Amino acid sequence: MSESPSALVGLVNRMPDPDRRGMYCTDIDKEKIEGAIRKILRGGRENIIGVIDMLVEPGKGDDVKAHYALHCMALHVCKLKNDRPRRRFSRTLASQIGGDRPKEVQKYLIRQLQVAGGKEVVEALGRVLVDKELCEPAAQALAAIGEGAAEQLREALPIVSGKCRLTILQNLGVVRDTKSVGALKKAVGDEDEAFRIAAVWALANIGDVSSATMLLRAADHADGWERIQATKACLLLAEKLRSAGKKSEAVRIYKHLRETRTKPAERYVSDAAKTGLAIDD
Amino acid sequence: MQKSKRVTRRQFLKSSVGTAAAFTIVPRRVLGGPGNTPPSETFGGALIGCGGRGNGTFNGLGPNVEKLAICDVKFVKHADNKKVYTDFRRVLERKDIDVVAIATHPGWHALISIAAMEAGKDVLCEKPMTRFIAEGRAVADAEKRYNRIFQIGTYGRFGRSRNQGDILTHKIMKSGLLKDCKGVHIKRGGLKVREWSGMVNVKPQPIPDTLDWDMYCGPAPLRPYHPHRFGGTHRGYWDYEGGGLADMGQHHFDPVQWTFAKDDTSPVEIESFAPPAHPEACGMWGWVELKYADGLTFVMDSTEWPENQKPSYTRKESRGVSLSDLSEEDQKKIKEMPDPEPLVGFGDAIRTRKQAGGHAAAAHRCATILHLANISIRMGRKIQYDPVKEEIVGDEEANRLVNQPMRAPWHL
Numbered sequence: 074m075s076e077s078p079s080a081l082v083g084l085v086n087r088m089p090d091p092d093r094r095g096m097y098c099t100d101i102d103k104e105k106i107e108g109a110i111r112k113i114l115r116g117g118r119e120n121i122i123g124v125i126d127m128l129v130e131p132g133k134g135d136d137v138k139a140h141y142a143l144h145c146m147a148l149h150v151c152k153l154k155n156d157r158p159r160r161r162f163s164r165t166l167a168s169q170i171g172g173d174r175p176k177e178v179q180k181y182l183i184r185q186l187q188v189a190g191g192k193e194v195v196e197a198l199g200r201v202l203v204d205k206e207l208c209e210p211a212a213q214a215l216a217a218i219g220e221g222a223a224e225q226l227r228e229a230l231p232i233v234s235g236k237c238r239l240t241i242l243q244n245l246g247v248v249r250d251t252k253s254v255g256a257l258k259k260a261v262g263d264e265d266e267a268f269r270i271a272a273v274w275a276l277a278n279i280g281d282v283s284s285a286t287m288l289l290r291a292a293d294h295a296d297g298w299e300r301i302q303a304t305k306a307c308l309l310l311a312e313k314l315r316s317a318g319k320k321s322e323a324v325r326i327y328k329h330l331r332e333t334r335t336k337p338a339e340r341y342v343s344d345a346a347k348t349g350l351a352i353d354d
Numbered sequence: 355m356q357k358s359k360r361v362t363r364r365q366f367l368k369s370s371v372g373t374a375a376a377f378t379i380v381p382r383r384v385l386g387g388p389g390n391t392p393p394s395e396t397f398g399g400a401l402i403g404c405g406g407r408g409n410g411t412f413n414g415l416g417p418n419v420e421k422l423a424i425c426d427v428k429f430v431k432h433a434d435n436k437k438v439y440t441d442f443r444r445v446l447e448r449k450d451i452d453v454v455a456i457a458t459h460p461g462w463h464a465l466i467s468i469a470a471m472e473a474g475k476d477v478l479c480e481k482p483m484t485r486f487i488a489e490g491r492a493v494a495d496a497e498k499r500y501n502r503i504f505q506i507g508t509y510g511r512f513g514r515s516r517n518q519g520d521i522l523t524h525k526i527m528k529s530g531l532l533k534d535c536k537g538v539h540i541k542r543g544g545l546k547v548r549e550w551s552g553m554v555n556v557k558p559q560p561i562p563d564t565l566d567w568d569m570y571c572g573p574a575p576l577r578p579y580h581p582h583r584f585g586g587t588h589r590g591y592w593d594y595e596g597g598g599l600a601d602m603g604q605h606h607f608d609p610v611q612w613t614f615a616k617d618d619t620s621p622v623e624i625e626s627f628a629p630p631a632h633p634e635a636c637g638m639w640g641w642v643e644l645k646y647a648d649g650l651t652f653v654m655d656s657t658e659w660p661e662n663q664k665p666s667y668t669r670k671e672s673r674g675v676s677l678s679d680l681s682e683e684d685q686k687k688i689k690e691m692p693d694p695e696p697l698v699g700f701g702d703a704i705r706t707r708k709q710a711g712g713h714a715a716a717a718h719r720c721a722t723i724l725h726l727a728n729i730s731i732r733m734g735r736k737i738q739y740d741p742v743k744e745e746i747v748g749d750e751e752a753n754r755l756v757n758q759p760m761r762a763p764w765h766l
Contacts, residue, residue, distance in 0.1 A: 089629075091553070091554050091555050094551075094553070095553035095554060095555045095556070095582075096548075096551040096552065096553055096554065096590075096635065096637060097551070097554055097629075097632055097635065097637035097638060098547070098548045098551050098637055098638045098658075099638075099660055100660070101629045101637070101638050101660065102629075103628075103629040103630075106629055106630055107630065110630070131556075131557065131558050131578050132557045132558045132578070135555070137554055137555045140554075140633070141554065141630075141632055141633075144630070144631075144632065144633040145630040148630050148631070148732075148733065148734050149630075149734075151733070151751040152733075152734065152735055177578075180575075184575070184633065185633075187754065187759075188633075188751060188754070189751060209575075209576070209761055209762070210575065212759070212762075213575075213759035213760075213761070214759075216759040217754045217758070217759055236762070239762045239763060240761075240762040242762075243762040243763065243765055244759070244762075246765070247759065247765065267763050270763065271762065271763055274765065297447045298443045298444075298446070298447055301446070301447070301469070301472050301473050302472070304472075305472045308499060312499075338449040338474070339474070341474040341500055341501065341502070342474070342500075344501060345499055345500050345501065348499075348501065
């Protein structure tokens with residue numbers, strides 16, 4: 074049963090006051106904190122939203138205790154053997170993103186979903202991938218949750234631009250989405266160096282065998298930082314392919330690097346390729 | 355990009371064969387000889403992160419390193435991209451730089467170390483090595499993939515490796531003959547909990563025009579600026595480090611890890627006493643107990659837990675490991691074991707290409723001790739760790755702190 078608003082405020086007020094330096098180093102009563110959190114959570118969705126209502130934009134008021142209480146709640150529901158309170162908590166948080174709450178508050182809710190959320194919130198996170206301010210934390214929460222994340226990222230890719238596009242390209246690599254290989258290959262030819270670098274790394278991390286020639290070409294034709302990163306992607310792809318039993322393609326990558334990186338400044342790459350080849354021998 | 359006119363080790367190696375027959379007048383230091391270091395032992399260096407630990411870390415590179423570049427996100431007003439930089443990527447592109455000292459906040463340590471090795475540089479990285487466990491494995495992978503030298507900026511293990519008592523313990527533990535180890539190492543205090551906690555009530559402030567705040571945050575969430583998040587006090591925020599435990603822990607536990615021969619494994623059970631952690635600011639904790647598979651236990655007792663709300667750690671007492679823990683037959687085997695090879699310092703390592711004593715894989719295992727302690731504190735529960743898979747067992751949410759997503763374009 075949920076608390077009355079004043080009772081809920083009373084429970085939140087059981088969170089510690091910052092000490093004179095603004096820290097949680099003194100007057101920390103572990104039992105008191107945990108007892109209050111249990112009571113708040115017992116009140117279900119209404120109490121959770123009540124605490125969320127206490128959150129404000131940074132600098133626009135004092136929400137120190139509510140801010141801490143919400144995180145304590147996220148930690149608490151993860152400790153329980155029963156998964157239902159965790160799902161209820163994360164669904165409630167997910168229902169509060171994408172609306173009119175201040176963006177910094179929504180970012181905070183998303184970060185708590187990164188702590189405690191599961192597959193039940195991936196669609197809600199997917200919906201805010203198109204929001205320039207929420208895309209970054211949402212993509213990170215999706216990557217942390219893992220299950221169901223790839224589909225959300227894949228669907229968002231064609232409709233986002235700028236930093237969101239970079240974020241999604243990278244995270245498609247993080248979640249190793251094989252269904253995004255086509256889109257990532259297109260991004261290898263992008264005009265923006267950051268997109269190209271993100272795409273070659275994503276393809277390498279996915280371990281896509283059909284990308285080997287494209288990655289080698291990208292590395293051969295790049296300069297500076299991009300060349301370093303594209304070359305790393307080639308070595309990473311070779312390792313992924315070798316682990317997946319695709320030895321001949323791995324050997325082809327290593328031999329190419331061994332034979333093309335012969336100038337003194339890049340001899341270490343040739344040596345790395347030789348080491349990779351030696352493992353296969 | 356303007357290149358230095360000095361002859362670096364790489365340039366010397368590159369040109370020495372082709373021009374050996376050509377007559378030219380060269381400076382004395384290029385030829386070497388008494389009082390002059392030959393170029394084959396002179397290195398071009400860069401310092402990335404020029405805060406309080408910057409010069410000290412750079413000096414750790416040794417005397418034969420010329421500082422060709424300095425880089426810091428606070429150099430926005432006077433960066434010239436020739437000697438002074440704000441973006442480490444521009445530094446790493448330079449072919450005349452052989453070694454890099456990294457003294458940024460630890461949220462950058464792994465990424466810059468990896469990038470430097472990908473660019474063919476050797477690395478001396480200030481402690482603590484990493485911000486989370488997966489970063490350390492990625493650094494160790496890069497060290498191996500590119501055959502680069504990596505040394506962590508703490509040196510206590512070098513002294514331990516010359517001490518007869520520590521050598522004996524090392525041999526006993528390394529032998530694997532001690533099946534049920536009763537050893538308990540307790541570190542009481544010295545982990546600067548109060549000193550390196552974060553503020554929970556920071557109010558956003560304008561970003562100084564001298565600072566690239568986005569680059570400072572790097573892989574961590576882009577937060578509103580506050581001066582307490584910058585400079586030495588960054589240690590109190592999970593975004594950049596892990597409080598005094600992470601900051602001082604590598605100094606304390608790296609030597610102990612060597613003594614107990616745990617450079618290639620990690621604790622399997624971790625339990626802590628702490629209140630629920632704040633999401634952004636590091637704060638108070640009581641103690642942490644970390645047990646290895648063979649029974650060896652490390653303990654961190656903060657000794658800073660408020661006295662009226664105890665406890666300090668009382669569950670176990672300190673106990674060493676000695677020959678008498680073994681059968682007579684096994685004692686004989688230990689006495690016959692050769693002493694471990696002396697650890698190689700960074701300067702010798704970059705010349706001989708032998709692995710440095712504080713190499714990435716060992717430093718990563720030490721950082722893992724600290725991260726596991728902090729994960730147990732942050733999750734508020736006992737955790738089990740698989741040191742081979744480097745994952746927390748059966749705890750999906752805790753594993754999210756083992757490998758944390760990064761803000762693009764930064765990734766492992």
